Amino acid sequence: MFINAMGLILADHRKINLGDLSRPRALAAIPFGGRYRIIDFMLSNMVNSGISQIGVIALSKYKSLMDHVGTGSSWDLDRKQPGLNLLPPYINTANVDRGGEADDLNGLLDFFRAYPHKYVIVADSNVIFNATFDEFVSKHEESGADISVMYNRDSTRYGSPSMILNLDRRGYLRDMMMDPPKPSATRCSLGIAVLDRELLIDLVSESIARGDRDFSIDGLMKLYKQYRVRGIEYKGKVLRINSIPTYFASTMQLLDDAFRNELFGSDLPVYTKVKDEAPTLYGEGNTVSNSVISDGCLITGEVTDSMLFRGVTISKHAIVRSCIIMQDVFVSEGVELENVILDKNCVIRPGIKLVGQQDYPVVIGKGAIV
Amino acid sequence: MFINAMGLILADHRKINLGDLSRPRALAAIPFGGRYRIIDFMLSNMVNSGISQIGVIALSKYKSLMDHVGTGSSWDLDRKQPGLNLLPPYINTANVDRGGEADDLNGLLDFFRAYPHKYVIVADSNVIFNATFDEFVSKHEESGADISVMYNRDSTRYGSPSMILNLDRRGYLRDMMMDPPKPSATRCSLGIAVLDRELLIDLVSESIARGDRDFSIDGLMKLYKQYRVRGIEYKGKVLRINSIPTYFASTMQLLDDAFRNELFGSDLPVYTKVKDEAPTLYGEGNTVSNSVISDGCLITGEVTDSMLFRGVTISKHAIVRSCIIMQDVFVSEGVELENVILDKNCVIRPGIKLVGQQDYPVVIGKGAIV
């Protein structure tokens, strides 16, 4: 009835960098899809699977992540036995005695030991889909594998970095390659693994004993020589974010009805921090076409093929085409924008013109006044 | 009606060390008074004053503090606009760019700037009393001082460290001394200050510009040459904790009816984390005398002049005299304890005898099996 699992979300990824977007925040905290941040999708998938103990671990830049998840109440994780556990490196007091050197693995170990669940689902923060883990866990249980990892086969390009899996006939991993020059298989890891909590505790304890300081899904998969690591295919639609171009392309996919309906039209809600914005007001002379618009906007200009986050103002005679405009941005009169990503709180002054290319969108960092 | 103030609790004190009790946790997180931790009193004082935005800053060893305050729900601080803000040094992302060096002053500044209140009340974590700050703030307002600090005059000794204030006729600070050999005045700082939020922002910004990394009440008071720093007397009962002996003596004072009634008998509740323990069961052959006993205990032995925290077991024929026994300690049959402090989760095996002196109680660290 309930999945007997706890969740762990790795909020950073050492190999993924989204430039100006990831400078002020962890990968998982990057705004996405109008009302959301990337982590919302994985958190919601876990909560919708009935998982109520979730750890989130980041390497640095916690503030924006902490502000976003708060007490966890938006995901109904503000429980007596904490539902949402932010696991920063500092959390382990033992480190202090050892001279204050941060060592997140001990913090992880404490977290895994704190709850009685059978499984742990560990997930990276760079894929977006909407599904429960029921099937994933039951297939893992049936197979008898030690570790199962989720992959998909996209017709589109995966972008880089991507981890291509080579499975044997029974689905077990026999090889894996990062961005291989000639992909021998089309299976690409989604960065999600499930394994026994007890096994995970053993693996992490060993890492600590060995003096390792790193923990990653790729690291777990690499154990395929000692353990039975098996791939399980996810067949639904997935967005994969590993660079600014894939971020931009993934956003634009949300303008597609079929894609949007699969991501949001199911019974599984995607939760996010509630902002209590006003409804969006459309003024007299506006033209809005093929765009996703969030609450709290005020639109009197032209918006085409774009994604607007909460609280954006588009003034009269402004033209916005194929843009991603984040929270509380103010676009003044007569501005012209095409293939531009504006981070939170930017102000674009009257008459400014910015034009990027689809593969090379212009990115304006948080709070810039242009 | 409401105090227009935010609160800041300094959870550590560089000059105070409680040995085995403060090793695994911040000063503010040390258990006290049966059901509480030291910070509960200051948090409750602030909440009871109608303050609903409170920051807590510690130098290290956050885990126990975080576990204790959780989402802040026990103090009704689990609000949409966060009521309880844990301000660890890591919180400022700017530090990461500067090479990861922790700098808590920037985090403080962010916190002070996030809310619109007129005043900030800054408090150390080593005094225990039960009162609102209404009178303190209104006296500060009336006087027109820049900074007001709270002091008291105890007939008992203050212990060390203690900051003795020398005030002029109008109450303004003209000198201050730490543990003076011959105290010229009997006014001792309680480590609580109130000042304008704007002034505090200026002071902290200056410190940052100057490259300082420290922030303390004593540091604020030392500004008496540039600013008008005034003392305000608190006339109620106060417990002061700055060493193991004063911790022990303060606990023993709670066995006194008059003292206990002033601390707990008022209309102002002292909130703490709810543990959902069972009621305490007293068995057939027990003798309990002049002791404070928390919930969830099981007592079949003898307890005299002692303080028992939650979930303690005192077995048959055990004798406990003048002891402080923290959460979930198990005292086996035939044990004899006198002037002993047992930290959380200790197990005392059958027949063991431990005897300390009133001024030198025996302290057994967290989780020890004796």
Place this chain on the structure above:
Amino acid sequence: MARNEIIAMILAGGQGSRLGVLTKHLAKPAVPFGSRYRIIDFPLSNCINSGIETVGVLTQYQPLALNTYIGNGHPWDLDRNKGGAFILPPYQSSERSDWYTGTANAIFQNIEFIENCDPKHVLILSGDHIYKMNYAKMLRTHIREAADATIAVFEVPWEEASRFGLMNTDENDLVIDFEEKPAKPKSNLASMGVYIFTWDVLRRYLVEDERNLKSNHDFGKNIIPRMLQDQAKLTAYRFCGYWKDVGTISSLWESNMDILDRPEELNFRDRDWRIYSKNPVKPAHYIAKNASVINSALTDGCSIYGTVEHSVLSNSVTVEKGAIVKDSILMPGVTVQEGALLDKCIVGFETIIGRNVKAGASVKGKSRFTSPYCQDQITVFERGLKVRDKVEIPGNCMVEIGDDGESNELIEYTFRVR
């Protein structure tokens, strides 16, 4: 302690029968308003923004929607351990079992609740007004004047004054007389139905009023006049700003349109006085390629493929290709199918307007649904209907499922529960 200075009691029990089918299944305060909100969001948000954290919500009529809407109070930050939002229905006691018989009686029956909170003052609110008001300011006046009661008043145009309960005041804003809808108004200060009472005084009057068998147990009709008679100190507190009673179909429609036509007055974008509401947990809305959305308010979960003009849409509304929605209010989950036209319509939760349906002001003629509650050519649809394709319904109609089955040719009922 500050906490017990004042508590609020919201009178949310009335059926609001003048809203017809809109309140057939839910209490008036739970009726959606202004795209993102429900009516009760306004007093609740005003309370929390004014620092009032204990709020009793007196319900009686169809409280379920209100009860589940308010839930644990979290959306308004009213999920407090001490205080918070309390639903207060009528109940049976060992002595009596009565429904609430009037506004004053409703408070009387909850004296024990109030005593438990032990406040110095009690704020009495209605659950059917749209306004943003800082009750803390009003309380300061009440305390400064040492009043027994303070009544918020709103200056109305003289020509409309006779539609309101009016306070005649002296030069110090002390109330000297109260008239309910007088033919010849002596004042244009209308009572807003917002009262602060000193609790000790109010309790005395409630107990006395309860013993009076001739009383209607109503604040306006009984308690206030009785206090005036006793020369208690009643102060008028003047409120400036947007304020509207949304008790009729026409005023509900007007007030919704005001957020489009006079957006600066209610100003939902003001972050210093947010109006909180329960989040529907829906994605951002989508405007398709050939859609047109002019002069309208939309919120999460909407998908617009047609034309929306001068309308207020709640969450999860779909307007299909070729459909036109004009001067209308669509509540959560409404679907307007291809080619349909809505003109000055208010459509209840989840109702489906079939293909090529024409409804509202631009359709002329009479209908079996014509209703005296609907004026100004406004047409209202019950929740959970499917209006069959091509049906035409004129203005001034209240479209609801009947017991006769005759209406079956025009509409069907789609809700699982009736």
Place this chain on the structure above:
Amino acid sequence: MARNEIIAMILAGGQGSRLGVLTKHLAKPAVPFGSRYRIIDFPLSNCINSGIETVGVLTQYQPLALNTYIGNGHPWDLDRNKGGAFILPPYQSSERSDWYTGTANAIFQNIEFIENCDPKHVLILSGDHIYKMNYAKMLRTHIREAADATIAVFEVPWEEASRFGLMNTDENDLVIDFEEKPAKPKSNLASMGVYIFTWDVLRRYLVEDERNLKSNHDFGKNIIPRMLQDQAKLTAYRFCGYWKDVGTISSLWESNMDILDRPEELNFRDRDWRIYSKNPVKPAHYIAKNASVINSALTDGCSIYGTVEHSVLSNSVTVEKGAIVKDSILMPGVTVQEGALLDKCIVGFETIIGRNVKAGASVKGKSRFTSPYCQDQITVFERGLKVRDKVEIPGNCMVEIGDDGESNELIEYTFRVR
């Protein structure tokens, strides 16, 4: 989704008149129990420990104490955004306004609430039983057996069987017959008043039962027999462990004493199945120098200067010097003044037992307070009394304030509100 698998509905509406003055001002489920708890803590904690996060609490009689006790549901982790604890009082709708007329009618009137939650199964609980039970296990049985209803049963001694509603089962634990308190029991499996129904099936029976004018609209009397008649699949689920109905003064007293005499059976110290309760926010309790506390349960806020023996004390009880409390149950805030003796007494909230009062089993004789509800020499005191110094009250009394003023020589009323 797992969340909608099952919801719980707790029937908390009954007056519980056999508890006399203890339920004069509050519903039975709100009666304090076992030092730290109230009766309703048991079903609420069982729900959350079983993973059931949506709980409807059906109230009708004196719901205020229950309403404010449950509050936002936080103490039981039921302050969920989705789900949580909902107080469900009777209400007026456009079609009818009725109090709940029976257990089945109460659920019937809340069909809309249940439909909103859209569960596959509904767990029906009583608000007046003390037990720890994992409903998830019972649900697994219900699903495995594909039953229409699963009824929890408890094996009672044959000699007591005729006091219960009994299930006769076949060898597969299918229920073949149900008898309410039969003179000659054919089974010793008593129904615990804990039912899981498949919701689609239950809804059908509720609607049918509601139409039957002769029905009492009761689960035990009408719904279950009717289902048996239709040969619906009813499974018995055997429960082992502590279970007690606390519907009478004697059983309430016994069950409280059980936590002292059989502490291993209910085992409140088991951290894997905590019983949650609202925290009174009081300091730890204090035992003074010459006090004696033997074989008793105490909790926060108590101060003991006298003798307490084989008694259960709720929070904030004071026992003064020289006072003796024996075999008694003292509810929150009770004060026993110097030299008083209580023997087998149950004392309501905040009552003050004056100096040198003698009350209960060891005082012989009759009294104006003697009551048929009190048996076994137990004497019960209403909440908020002051028993005047030196008064003597024998066992089997129900001490309450009367309208006559005659009792005034013995007791006075101290509560602010009556």
